[in-house]
Amino acid sequence: MGQNGKRVEGPRCVAIVGPFGSGKTTLLEALLARTGTINKFGSVDSGGSVGDGSDEARAHHMSVEANIAEADFLGDTYTFIDCPGSVEFQFESQPALSAADIAVVVCEPDEKKLPALQLILKTLEERNIPRILFLNKIDKCTRRVREMLEVLQRASSTPLVLRQIPIWKNDIAIGFIDLALERAFIYREHAPSEMIEMSDSDHARELEARYNMLETLSDHDDVLMEHLLEDMEPPQDQVFDDLIEEMRQGQIVPMLIGSAETENGIQRLMKALRHEGPGVATTTKRLGIDENAKDEAIVQVMKSIHTPHGGKLSISRVLKGSLKDGSVFYGEGGKEVGRVSGLFHVQGQKTIKDNVARAGQVIALGKLEGAHTGMTLSTEKDGIDPLEMLELPAPVYSMAIKPKEHRDEVKLYATLQKLVEEDPSLRIAQNQDSGETLLHGQGEMHLRVAVERLEGKYNINIEHHKPSVPYKETIRKPTEVRGRHKKQSGGHGQFGDVLLDIKPLSRGEGFAFSESITGGAVPKQYFSSVENGIKDALAKGPMGFEVVDVAVNLSDGSYHNVDSSDQAFRSAGSLAMREGLPDCSPVLLEPIMNVKISVPNDVTAKVNTIVAGRRGQLMGYDARPGWPGWDQVESLMPQSEISDLIIELRSISAGVASFEASFDHMQELTGRQADMVLAAKQAAQ
Structure with a gap:
């Protein structure tokens, strides 16, 4: 429902985000199965899911790019964007979130993944994107959900509101009670849940949990507060209106429970998205698009891909107006970006041609060569200013690459440009000292997948090694x-x-x-x-x-x-x-970098040990501004010691540490370390 009790209609865009391994791709599969979009429930491990369709994703059993799929549910079209969970590939979610109506944050009942969850929730909070928390793998939960809620709350600066509580039998969740509907349901594997009568003991639990939910909602509703103070039962419509409004305003994060693997809780999640989630009109307002502006089409480019036969596709959300094949788009300052050659719906690795697209839809625009990920485009000749500016993450891992065959050198350069277009968190640079072509990225796996794409998708055999240090x-x-x-x-x-x-x-x-x-x-x-x-x-x-x-x-x-x-x-x-x-009396000099490391504060002491072990000098540490529970450690470290630093940092921080390094000064290097550098130089010559 929306204003005046009317449910939002029209196409919706839902981003599925969450920490690595939380079950996002399995949830996408469950949503597609429950809506009848697919007949067979595919498994991530077997490589049969719609989401992880690329060769690289299947090889590593993990999402390495944003995957897109459409589904129809009770007359509405939903585009789901399954975003990678690994911090190395999380930039993929940034342009997708720009134009999404709502995010489903998938998490597990696992305290170790709190820092990763905090990273994701903070991004959503900063961008004011409405969100629902889906506590997955409830069938494997070993602690009470309200205890888990308290743990998860540490990752969110916005109050989490429990919408459902599990029905337990022999310490296993066999169903749930919906606290807004005040109804009980029993799970049925790969089928909709079945409504049952609530037992007296479950009813007592429901009353307590429901009161806690209403108490949080009343923080933003004086009328509801009066009802609670006077011990009056509020009307159910008022409860739903508060849940909807406060979630859309970013004042609360509702928390649903279920199990994607068995499709438990999926129907209830879909109904929450249908009845409570905002539509494209709310999203355009959030992005600052004037509803009364000229009658042009406005799109936000969420992802760029280069297909082997169809050329470049710019996957975009239509935020306003409608467009057809052949539409001409303009960017910032009225610069012409190109004429669309083909409109396509995206379903995993497949595309389906269409002739027109309307507001709310996610559509792939064919051969729009001047379009890049994150751009805002308009059919108005005056163009449009960007709605959001993508902030590229600082690179933390690098490798020097070259083709095994000399004849592939020109081809490699052109292909690297395509690779960076598809994934702007990759960066290409030339080392002026060594002449090496450097590939910078977000981690060892990130660059490994990039090399696999060069070899598999573009058929260029690559040699790679650690970049030379500019001694x-x-x-x-x-x-x-x-x-x-x-x-x-x-x-x-x-x-x-x-x-x-x-x-x-x-x-x-x-x-x-x-x-x-x-x-x-x-x-x-x-x-x-x-x-x-x-x-x-x-x-x-x-x-x-x-x-x-x-x-x-x-x-x-x-x-x-x-x-x-x-x-x-x-x-x-x-x-x-x-x-x-x-x-x-010649002497060797090595570059020393200023390295600022960001980590959860429970591992700060370990970071200090790592810095010392890498010939670093600790300059101090302080609380990371705006990040409760995090520290920022500043140090001076030799450049030769930071090539694989991120691997060690992430191993101690549940995969969430990051750092920024900048050149500080050159410093004399003598003794055994200098001898090793000189020996390596002579061997190379």
């Missing part, structure tokens, strides 16, 4: 050195002669060149050539790395009227440096 070298003491380049081979010869003073600079000062020539020993016209020769030599010092923090002064030299040239003095400068640097 440098510098000098500790000064020296004076002469460099003379003299060559005679008939005709004009080559002659350049320089005397250089080389000395160390303070860390971070780079390179400085000066000259103190007197009497024209070296003509001014050759000064820049000497400097270029010096830079040539600094590109690779005695240890094999770029030399930094060095000052060089050209103090003397000589020249020949005929044989001297720019090239001769460049060679003389380079020769002098190559001969002089080994006498300057």
Whole structure:
């Protein structure tokens, strides 16, 4: 029901989110089975589910991308978006949530997954997206649901409201009592629950739990508060209106119970979505779309995919108006994005062609080459400003990649652009020092799946390894050195002669060149050539790395009227440096990063141990702003020590830790660590 008791009509969009392993894809399968969309209930483990249809998802038995499926229920169309639970793939849910009407948050009766649940709930809270909590695997719950509610409440800053309580038999949940309807139901496996008479003991439990529910609702309804204070039973319509309004306003999070695997509680969840969930009109209001604006179509791009035969598809929610095949779309500033070539409904890995799409529907727009994930598009020529700005997560894991076959180099570059279009949380960069192509992402599995896609979907065999660390070298003491380049081979010869003073600079000062020539020993016209020769030599010092923090002064030299040239003095400068640097006590430098680690505070002490074990220096820690129960640990760590840091951090934090790293300074590296770096360099050469 909505305003004036009317139920919302029209297509709905429901995001299914939750921690890894909570049963989201199984819930999608159960919803499709219960609505008659599929005939056979597929299993995630066997690779038969609609959700995990990609090769990578089936290989790893986990969702690695947002999956989309449609279902009809009692005359309404629902588009479900099953979002990955692993923190490595959670960015997939961000653009999908932008245009979703409501989120079903799937969780388990497992305290260990609280931090992961908190990550998800916080995202929904910040974006004010209405949400229902579905406590899955109730058949495996070993503690009372009201106890579990108290535990789960720690992950939510919005009050959780228990809508159902289980009916127990021999410590197993065999059914539930709906606290709003005040009715009892017995579960039937893979079938709708059956209504039964409530026992006296269950009725007593129901009265207590219902009062707790009404008490929370009354925080936002003075009339209901008066009913409770006067010990009057409120009308059932008023209870439902409060549940609906307060959930849509983000004031409460209703909690339903069930088991996706046996389809228990699925019918009740579908009815809650139908009667209580908002529609596209509420979503457009939340996103700030003017209802009285021009009669153009507005869509939000939720996901981009490149299909082997159909080209690019931009999966989008139609927020306003209607569109047809051939519609032209414009983005920010009125920039034309392209003309739609084909409209498609998406069902897992399958697409079904259509001719028109209307407000509320999720539709794939064919070959809209200028569209990207997260964009807001309009058929109005003036375009439209983005409704939401996607915040890309900081990369925490990297690998250097290259094709095994040299002929695939051009193809790899083009394919990487497609990969990043499909998953913007991947980033591509070039290491200027090593020439490596770097793939950055959210974890080891995230990049493993990216490589699998390059090899499987795009047929490019890939070699990958840990990225090179940009070590440098510098000098500790000064020296004076002469460099003379003299060559005679008939005709004009080559002659350049320089005397250089080389000395160390303070860390971070780079390179400085000066000259103190007197009497024209070296003509001014050759000064820049000497400097270029010096830079040539600094590109690779005695240890094999770029030399930094060095000052060089050209103090003397000589020249020949005929044989001297720019090239001769460049060679003389380079020769002098190559001969002089080994006498300057060269030393290796390694990059030190400022690393800010975010973790639940019960593992902060372990983080401190990890930092110390990786040659890090702890700078301090404090409560993470806006994150109850979390800390932010700041440290300085060598870049070489953070390549697999995220793996260790996530292993101690139930998979939720993250960090941001930025370059801080270069620091001398000596002893065994330096010997290992030099040995590896020599082996590579």
